[in-house]
Amino acid sequence: MTQEHRNKxxxxxxxxxxxxxxxxxxxxxxxxxxxSSTYKQDGVGGLRGGYEYSRSANPTRTALEGAxxxxxxxxxxxxxxxxxxxxxxxxxxxxxxxxxxxxxxxAYGGTFRLVDKVARPWGLDYTPAAIHDVSAVAEAIRPGHxxxxxxxxxxxxxxxxxxxxxxxxxxxxxxxxxxxxxTFASPYLQQPLSLGADVVVHSTTKYVxxxxxxxxxxxxxxxxxxASKIGFHQNAIGGVAGPFDAFLTHRGLKTLAVRMDRxxxxxxxxxxxxxxxxxxxxxxYPGLESHPGHAVAxxxxxxxxxxxxxxxxxxxxxxxxxxxxxxxxxxGESLGGVESLIEHPGxxxxxxxxxxxxxxxxxxxxxxxxxxxxxxxxxxxxxALG
Ligand SMILES: Cc1ncc(COP(=O)(O)O)c(C=O)c1O
Numbered sequence: 001m002t003q004e005h006r007n008k009x010x011x012x013x014x015x016x017x018x019x020x021x022x023x024x025x026x027x028x029x030x031x032x033x034x035x036s037s038t039y040k041q042d043g044v045g046g047l048r049g050g051y052e053y054s055r056s057a058n059p060t061r062t063a064l065e066g067a068x069x070x071x072x073x074x075x076x077x078x079x080x081x082x083x084x085x086x087x088x089x090x091x092x093x094x095x096x097x098x099x100x101x102x103x104x105x106x107a108y109g110g111t112f113r114l115v116d117k118v119a120r121p122w123g124l125d126y127t128p129a130a131i132h133d134v135s136a137v138a139e140a141i142r143p144g145h146x147x148x149x150x151x152x153x154x155x156x157x158x159x160x161x162x163x164x165x166x167x168x169x170x171x172x173x174x175x176x177x178x179x180x181x182x183t184f185a186s187p188y189l190q191q192p193l194s195l196g197a198d199v200v201v202h203s204t205t206k207y208v209x210x211x212x213x214x215x216x217x218x219x220x221x222x223x224x225x226x227a228s229k230i231g232f233h234q235n236a237i238g239g240v241a242g243p244f245d246a247f248l249t250h251r252g253l254k255t256l257a258v259r260m261d262r263x264x265x266x267x268x269x270x271x272x273x274x275x276x277x278x279x280x281x282x283x284x285y286p287g288l289e290s291h292p293g294h295a296v297a298x299x300x301x302x303x304x305x306x307x308x309x310x311x312x313x314x315x316x317x318x319x320x321x322x323x324x325x326x327x328x329x330x331x332g333e334s335l336g337g338v339e340s341l342i343e344h345p346g347x348x349x350x351x352x353x354x355x356x357x358x359x360x361x362x363x364x365x366x367x368x369x370x371x372x373x374x375x376x377x378x379x380x381x382x383x384a385l386g
Pocket of ligand 1 (some may be wrong): 082108
């Protein structure tokens, strides 16, 4: 398949074919795991295909980077050892000490920790803002100092929705770039670069990998100057995806579309059940008309995703009990895998923001709805609610 043909193809075709041509020697349809740190040169400086050392480039990683760029409708993709390694590289590629960034006030706890405990002592300043409120983000921007407006959408774990197109205009008018963490939506449901964002961030550990068997991260951009800065820092810092991890992540990406459709179907069933249950105080899901971000989500997302949060009527102790009683939903951190997970953000993923402005409600339970039989998921929650 030629590059031109691939660029005109649908999402699923790109997810399966972009980034790799069957191996010219063997015809292998999957990218080989190239477990080599170095490459024989045909004379000094005579590189074959640009490969000299696997921190700089590795063919298994190149294939993944091409595929993730294609599904995000970007020009260049970069694969990292984890989502946080991708984020750290991005911050250091695009910011210098003294710069300011605007940041979600309900960001993923690990991203908050990176910004607050690592980037701030290094010299970055930040302002948390309610990213679902365009005017709150506008107020947080400091013209001349703000280099990045950083959003997650939907956010983790409160599933707030940021209006990507509106925030891109706002950031650009202030001379800043818009970064979108697209982990929760996945490239199948939302393509931020096409809505005006400058950089897409992924924890590919989640939906892109999809099987809870590999940790990874990615950055995707359209602008080649940004790509050059990120590429330089990827090599200079060195937090790259290894070939085994790149292979697994790429394999996951090929089935993203079918998995996401089932995640969305099952989440919808779970939401219908929870919404009619008196043991549940509130269901938080962008697919609900009552969700404040519903209209924006309907505009910018293909469907509403597999993440569902809810507040338990009995308070924190009940929320903890629900997490512990669930059986089909496995008690655990992370999300986006084929298996359903349940967790208590306040005590688990978001423990690092306790006592800060970013603290999450104590009665909140977060579900990553997997692709098991929907009836089994509903029955499990019914039992777990007690
Ligand atoms: C929205 C979001 N962004 C980034 C990360 C960090 O990614 P990783 O755990 O792969 O470093 C996570 C992890 O849970 C996340 O949920």
